[in-house]
Amino acid sequence: MTTEADRLAQQASERLEPAYVLLDRIAGEVLRSRPVRAPLSEANLSGLQRLLADLVADEPLAWGMGFIAAPLIVDGLERYLVWWQRQNTRVARLRLNFDPTSVDVYDYLQMDWFQLPQRGQARVAYGPYVDYSGSDMYTVTAAVPVVADGVFLGVAGADLVVGEIERRLLEVLHGATADAVIINTERRVVAANTPRWIVGSRLPTMPQAGDFREVAELPLGIGWVLALADPAAG
Template sequence: MTAQQLAAEASRAVEPFYRLLDAVAEEVLRSRPPRAALTETHFSGLQRLLAGLLAEEHGIWGMGFVAAPSVVEGRERYMAWWQRHNERVARLRLNFDPTSIDVYDYLQMDWYQLAQRGQQRVAYGPYVDYSGSDMYTITATIPVIADGIFLGVAGADLVVGDVERRLIEVLRHTDEDAVVVNTERRVIAANTPRWLVGSRLDTVPTVGETFADVAELPLGTGWCLAIARR
């Protein structure tokens, strides 16, 4: 199979995560009152949705809505985010006090900023989320927009091992060494020990001495799939 064919299959393997984020974004928009300020009380339906999704999809550690400044009335920062701990789902609560030494300023996070700048699908990582889940994760986000106004992002912390497993199942369709890397050249998955998950390639994969075929995943995250030369 060509890199383009494998890239298309790899996209289909990860696409379900973004369909779940679409559902989260739709619930946020549905909860938003037409002629009143958005408050925390409007998110009861979102909480039920997130609890159900986390119970069903074990490829996700946590997920929710992260609001732009002052979108939620009386809140300069606001996260409606739930996490799964074994079989229990609980609300994640972080410190948003800007005067505190351990403030969690999500406005500076790449997964937030890229969506704010208009990227329709963001996949940041893999990285260790020391502030949230303490897990090795990939944070996937999409922008939530109403009437041209950026309200925030719908996001999910993906289990790296689950993403890797889905992609390896695709990479097994070729007998050649193949790898999927993100925009920072970090390895997401490979069908060979030649590349370790999380390691960084020296250069962006291009057709040349090392790689015989390269294609970007249609997923929209900027990931690419490369097949090595024999």
């Protein structure tokens, strides 16, 4: 039997699904750009560059998107990233420091949003967090692996606007008949329809039946959980 939590979790997933549709488009463009008998080079990615610029300009859910390559995949480089982001009304390519001898090197190979797809997780939503090492923005990084012939080429990623995520999820939670909250994989509150839970705060444990009236994982495949509870006493 479908519960209220199941129904709301499905609706919440539908609000965020467009981000992963875009990531699949980016991954598909990377795969189409690969030469048949030569290594992938930046010159092959001109179509991807145009696609990214257009997507970032048009999608309010994400302020940055791109392809983050595994070592040696593009032009034999240890680190390679093609990433476009929006700043106010301007869209431009982001340039980061990949010099391993530098104190402010951007070492994405050590970051969870890169490592989880590398280990085979089909969809990742890391955060919300402040990206101090990259953009200094409060964001959720969504990512999917890019794989060809069993070889991990890298990650298609997007930095999502936290305020837009919360707005879309609240549209769903306001339809709940009880206090409702959505929690990420780190037990942090992503959205709630009541001040009972503060966005960004962390629950002591993941919601479970017995502690909450109903609990359902979002079918989006990112490990986020929606929980319904009776109103707090007092």
